Amino acid sequence: MIAKIISWSTNNRFLVWIGIALIVVSGIFSIYETLVDAIPDLSENQVIVFTEWMGRNPEIMENQITYPLVSNLQGIPKIKTVRASSMFGMSFIFVIFEDDVDIYWARTRVLERLNYAQKFLPQNITSTLGPDGTGIGHVFWYTLEGDGYNPGELRATQDWYVKFALQNVEGVSEVASFGGFQKQYQVTINPHKLIYYNVPLMEITKAISNNNRDVGGSLYEMNSMGYMIQGLGYIKDIEDVKNISVGMYNSIPIKLKDVADVQMGSDLRLGIVDENGEGEVVGGIVVMRYGENAKDVIERVKEKMNDVKTGLPPGVKFKVTYDRSDLIYETINTLKESVLEEIIVVSLVVLLFLFHFGTGFVSILNIILSMLIGFILMKLFGVTSNIMSLGGIALAVGDLVDSSIVMGENAYRQLANRILKK
Numbered sequence: 001m002i003a004k005i006i007s008w009s010t011n012n013r014f015l016v017w018i019g020i021a022l023i024v025v026s027g028i029f030s031i032y033e034t035l036v037d038a039i040p041d042l043s044e045n046q047v048i049v050f051t052e053w054m055g056r057n058p059e060i061m062e063n064q065i066t067y068p069l070v071s072n073l074q075g076i077p078k079i080k081t082v083r084a085s086s087m088f089g090m091s092f093i094f095v096i097f098e099d100d101v102d103i104y105w106a107r108t109r110v111l112e113r114l115n116y117a118q119k120f121l122p123q124n125i126t127s128t129l130g131p132d133g134t135g136i137g138h139v140f141w142y143t144l145e146g147d148g149y150n151p152g153e154l155r156a157t158q159d160w161y162v163k164f165a166l167q168n169v170e171g172v173s174e175v176a177s178f179g180g181f182q183k184q185y186q187v188t189i190n191p192h193k194l195i196y197y198n199v200p201l202m203e204i205t206k207a208i209s210n211n212n213r214d215v216g217g218s219l220y221e222m223n224s225m226g227y228m229i230q231g232l233g234y235i236k237d238i239e240d241v242k243n244i245s246v247g248m249y250n251s252i253p254i255k256l257k258d259v260a261d262v263q264m265g266s267d268l269r270l271g272i273v274d275e276n277g278e279g280e281v282v283g284g285i286v287v288m289r290y291g292e293n294a295k296d297v298i299e300r301v302k303e304k305m306n307d308v309k310t311g312l313p314p315g316v317k318f319k320v321t322y323d324r325s326d327l328i329y330e331t332i333n334t335l336k337e338s339v340l341e342e343i344i345v346v347s348l349v350v351l352l353f354l355f356h357f358g359t360g361f362v363s364i365l366n367i368i369l370s371m372l373i374g375f376i377l378m379k380l381f382g383v384t385s386n387i388m389s390l391g392g393i394a395l396a397v398g399d400l401v402d403s404s405i406v407m408g409e410n411a412y413r414q415l416a417n418r419i420l421k422k
Contacts, residue, residue: 020369027372030379037294038327040386041134044080045101047110048130049073049093053122054268062086064122069093072117076109088270103132103290131174133287139294139324140301143179143275143283146316152266154282155180157313163284165308171297173289179273180282181266185241193259199247204256207246211235238264275321283321298325327387335390342397343367349405359412363404370400 009016051065066086070093073082078101083094097106107129114127121127131137144154144162155177163175187208194201217229235241242257256262275281288297305318346367347360374393375385383389 023369023372023376026376027369030372030375031385034375034379035291035293035382035384036296036328036332037136037384037386038324038331039136040384040388041136043135045097045099045103045106047095047097047103047106049095049110049114049127050130051091051093051121051125051127052089053091053125054089056089058086058088061089061091065091065125065127066093068120069114069117069127072120073110073113076113078106107132131287132290133173134290137173137288137290138285138322139288140286140298141283141320141322142286142305143281143319143321144312144316145281145319146313149313149316150181151179151280151282152181152183153313154316155182157316158282158284161311162308166284166286166301166304169297169300169304171289171292171300172286174287176285176287178283178285179280181269184265184267185235185238186263186265187241187256188261188263190259190261197247197249197254197259199254199259204246204259207244207256208241211240211244238262283319295325295328298323331387331390332385335394338394339367339371339397342394346404353409356412359408363408366404367397367400371397 049069051061051069053061053065056064066084069091070082070084073093073095076095078098080096080098083096085092085094095106095110097103111129114129118126144158146154158177158180159182163177166172166175187204189201189204194204211233212235213233215231215233217231220227220229242255242262244256245253246256246259247254272280273283286297286301288294309318343364346363351357351360371393374396377383378385378389
């Protein structure tokens with residue numbers, strides 16, 4: 001079989017050169033189009049279902065949230081297993097699919113079941129899907145630094161400005177905020193005053209909800225002109241909360257500040273984020289979308305951050321705490337160095353021991369074409385260029401070195417023997 005291939009190649013050199021040209025073009029295209037990452041993605045093909053019900057203990061979350069959802073999510077096609085975890089105020093369900101299932105098809109099937117399972121959950125509780133990322137999707141971390149700003153102010157900047165800007169970057173699935181304080185208006189009810197003014201507790205919650213919205217008043221016509229009427233009711237500061245009317249007492253309006261203490265505070269925190277033992281920090285985690293090129297996503301995020309920092313408050317700046325692109329570039333440079341070194345070694349060995357340039361050229365060409373074929377197959381089978389796959393190519397080049405030298409020396413010897421016989 002090998003003899004026939006060699007014979008055909010010898011008699012059809014033009015077609016062989018065309019094939020070599022196609023391999024070179026396809027290989028170079030595959031090198032630039034193959035997904036690049038530092039580490040291989042060995043995570044399972046999963047869809048995460050997240051449900052939040054703050055203030056409830058893990059047992060309540062398990063009985064009223066996790067169990068009904070797990071019971072209804074079972075039976076989806078091509079599922080391997082369903083795992084769940086219940087904790088204080090939160091429920092996580094991990095739906096593991098088979099490896100060949102498209103992730104977005106899986107998310108659609110899970111979402112269909114969630115729409116049906118919604119009726120088994122407590123009122124006003126809604127489950128959501130986790131980001132369409134993988135276990136290694138955390139490609140970039142950053143923090144916000146600024147002298148004179150407290151963690152609450154930095155967290156507000158992160159949540160209401162930086163996060164929305166970075167989420168628009170192509171390839172980014174989510175920007176998760178961490179650290180700091182999430183501001184909120186806290187209303188501490190005085191039960192004795194509720195009894196004195198005869199105001200039910202539910203009336204207070206209803207009044208706060210109804211007074212934090214704008215309403216439309218249809219159209220008012222006057223002098224052949226129409227005026228659109230709008231009732232402005234959104235809460236803008238703490239005084240707006242204090243002056244909300246919650247009832248009447250002897251024809252006198254009762255305001256919220258008469259029956260409760262209203263103050264600005266922070267949401268309940270179960271932990272903090274500390275950097276190098278130097279204190280608490282505020283920042284975000286950029287989660288890459290499934291199937292995206294990590295190197296390109298990080299570059300686009302950095303470019304967007306250069307635009308975002310112009311709108312930050314005076315003195316606030318970004319600090320990069322984790323950047324996977326550094327490891328990616330180191331991996332690529334390591335492969336380049338190893339391949340270049342092996343090509344030089346092959347050239348020197350062939351030229352020193354055979355003193356034949358043609359044999360050395362064939363050996364080097366064999367190595368380059370084999371690498372390009374490897375990248376073509378990686379592109380076809382969806383294998384990312386990472387430290388493992390690139391390391392495998394580097395090791396394979398070492399094997400090709402030996403075979404190229406042996407085959408080249410053998411061909412050179414056969415040709416020399418034929419010349420001597422003649």
